[in-house]
Structures are given as C-alpha cells and as structure tokens.
Amino acid sequence: MFTKKSKAKSQKPKVATEAFFLLASFFFSLDVNAQCAMCRAVLETEEGGVKAEAVNDGIVYLMAFPYILVGILGYVIYRTRQKKKV
Template identity: 65%
Template sequence: MNNGLKKYVLLLVVVFLSVDVQAQCAMCRAALESSDSGIKPEAVNDGIVYLMAFPYILVGLVGFAVYKLRKKKVAKAE
C-alpha cells in the first residue's frame, strides 16, 4: 500500500469507528438533568462561553504584543 492510500484507509476507519461523545462532563449533565427551571442550563452555557473566550483573548493579546514589538523593531532599523 502506498502512503496516500494508508492515510485514506486510516481516515475511513477513524470516521466509521468513532463513538459519540458527551458534550458535558458527568457532573454538569447530572446537574442539568435534575434542574426544573431553565435558569441553570442557561448559566452553564454562559460559563462555557466565558471559558471558551478566555484563551482567544490571551492569544489575541500575545499576537498584538508581538505585532507591536516587530513594528517597533522595523521602525528602529529604518
């Protein structure tokens, strides 16, 4: 088998043998299933959004700092 065919077969195996995963941890799922009102699920979803946004903000800040440093270095070289 050539390398391209091996990758294709591996991709097919992974796609067809993958199992469904839960979107939440077991504790979050249990808490949401036991709640009667819609307030708790909404709060969990808000928490997920906050947790998801934080790494993007950090990467953006680091990228901005690198951009500013490079811009300053290029201006200094000229």
C-alpha cells in the first residue's frame, strides 16, 4: 500500500512534467487556420484588405459582449454577497 510519503514524492515529478509542457507550449506553437471556408474565400478575393479588417473588428466586437456580461453578473453576485455580510 501507499504511504503518505510515497504519494507526496510521486506528485512532485508530475507537477514538474506538467509545468514543463505548459512552458514548452508557450514557446513552440503551430500555425492553424481558424476561419470557415466562406469567410476565407471572401477575404482572399479582396485585394485591399478592407474586408479582412472589418471581419477582424466584427470578431472582436462579438467576443467582447460575453465577457462584459459575465463581468456584470460577477459584480452583481459580489455586491449581493457583500450586502448579506453587512
């Protein structure tokens, strides 16, 4: 059977391995294409790049709202819990 000392020793190399792979993933990355086929076709036919900038701005615009809503929800929950403590 395992004792407490053997469990503690077995966890340390696992943490070191996970930390190594985490750091390695920051330094070595792969290029990926994350566009749908229709968006890619439209953006490749545009020579000026105006549509590409508009698509990127739209993605950022759509991405911001879920974060804002979650932030507001978190703030409301925080305020209600603070009022209950007082």
